[in-house]
Amino acid sequence: MIKKTAMITIAGRPNVGKSTLVNTLTGEKVAIVTNKPQTTRNRIFAVVNREETQFVLLDTPGFHKARTRLGDYMVNIVKESVADVDAVALIVEPLDSVGTQEELLIGQIESAGVPAVLVINKIDTVKKEELLRIIARYAARFAFSAIVPISAKLGQGIGELLGEFEKFAVEGPQLFPEDMVTDQPEKQIIAEIVREKLLLGLDREVPHGTAVEVTKFSERDDGIIDLDVTIYCEKQSHKGMIIGKNGEMLKRIGQQARVDIEKFMGGKVFLQTWVKVKENWRDNQTAMRNFGYTD
Numbered sequence: 001m002i003k004k005t006a007m008i009t010i011a012g013r014p015n016v017g018k019s020t021l022v023n024t025l026t027g028e029k030v031a032i033v034t035n036k037p038q039t040t041r042n043r044i045f046a047v048v049n050r051e052e053t054q055f056v057l058l059d060t061p062g063f064h065k066a067r068t069r070l071g072d073y074m075v076n077i078v079k080e081s082v083a084d085v086d087a088v089a090l091i092v093e094p095l096d097s098v099g100t101q102e103e104l105l106i107g108q109i110e111s112a113g114v115p116a117v118l119v120i121n122k123i124d125t126v127k128k129e130e131l132l133r134i135i136a137r138y139a140a141r142f143a144f145s146a147i148v149p150i151s152a153k154l155g156q157g158i159g160e161l162l163g164e165f166e167k168f169a170v171e172g173p174q175l176f177p178e179d180m181v182t183d184q185p186e187k188q189i190i191a192e193i194v195r196e197k198l199l200l201g202l203d204r205e206v207p208h209g210t211a212v213e214v215t216k217f218s219e220r221d222d223g224i225i226d227l228d229v230t231i232y233c234e235k236q237s238h239k240g241m242i243i244g245k246n247g248e249m250l251k252r253i254g255q256q257a258r259v260d261i262e263k264f265m266g267g268k269v270f271l272q273t274w275v276k277v278k279e280n281w282r283d284n285q286t287a288m289r290n291f292g293y294t295d
């Protein structure tokens with residue numbers, strides 16, 4: 001029986017492994033993971049139930065300087081997410097100095113007055129002595145409630161981390177049903193899976209200007225799900241790259257996405273993909289609203 005809840009914001013600069021951590025914690029693919037920064041655009045609630053506690057995790061977009069309207073939107077979400085939670089988990093890389101973006105996030109944590117746990121990720125890449133130096137460096141900068149070294153990828157330190165989160169749990173009713181791992185609508189997750197495959201398959205310049213919309217979602221009597229997915233890009237030349245020679249790139253992206261979508265939906269999926277050019281959509285508020293990036 002769930003008796004307590006803990007709302008935790010997962011913050012950190014792009015690429016530190018926030019999405020990997022959320023996925024490791026939930027054991028499900030709710031947040032997308034790639035090796036490229038600024039993958040996560042929307043806040044994703046992930047829900048982890050352990051014994052009597054329900055952990056609700058907010059996965060924020062990577063913190064960075066806003067350059068486009070979409071960038072502004074992402075930075076605002078980070079600011080909001082830090083203010084109204086039981087605690088913040090600041091995820092950092094095992095580097096020997098506190099970076100500018102970490103300084104900014106610590107500043108926001110200080111002004112919001114929320115407790116924070118420092119999570120040093122990717123400890124599989126450093127030696128113990130280095131780790132001790134990094135811990136000392138951060139401990140001198142801010143009074144973190146705890147400092148937990150982990151490897152999100154290898155699943156190390158995860159139990160200890162949940163143990164620390166547990167300390168912020170407050171008595172209260174369960175916020176989400178126990179079988180629910182995310183509050184994101186299915187369509188959104190499907191679109192994010194397709195975007196993940198674009199990011200993995202293409203040079204970084206192209207996918208960062210793409211948006212994905214599920215334009216058809218219907219279920220046949222025999223349970224097969226029909227999906228039409230439209231990929232929007234900013235330039236005609238990008239459209240060519242996404243489609244690829246003889247349509248091979250698009251075919252590969254579609255195949256890889258279908259495998260993950262079938263896993264997520266738990267059934268057979270028939271996926272059709274389309275590519276359209278929509279110039280400068282990232283600076284166009286109407287287009288952004290259509291893609292689900294709303295305040």
Ligand SMILES: Nc1nc2c(ncn2[C@@H]2O[C@H](COP(=O)(O)OP(=O)(O)OP(=O)(O)O)[C@@H](O)[C@H]2O)c(=O)[nH]1
Pocket residue numbers: 012013014015016017018019020021032033034035036037038039040060061062063121122123124125150151152153154
């Ligand atoms: N060696 C190592 N690599 C990791 C670990 N955790 C994550 N990574 C890698 O770091 C890269 C970034 O991971 P993500 O989870 O996408 O990072 P993120 O912070 O969510 O990135 P944004 O969504 O851009 O903010 C990926 O290539 C991961 O495989 C870890 O514990 N060890």
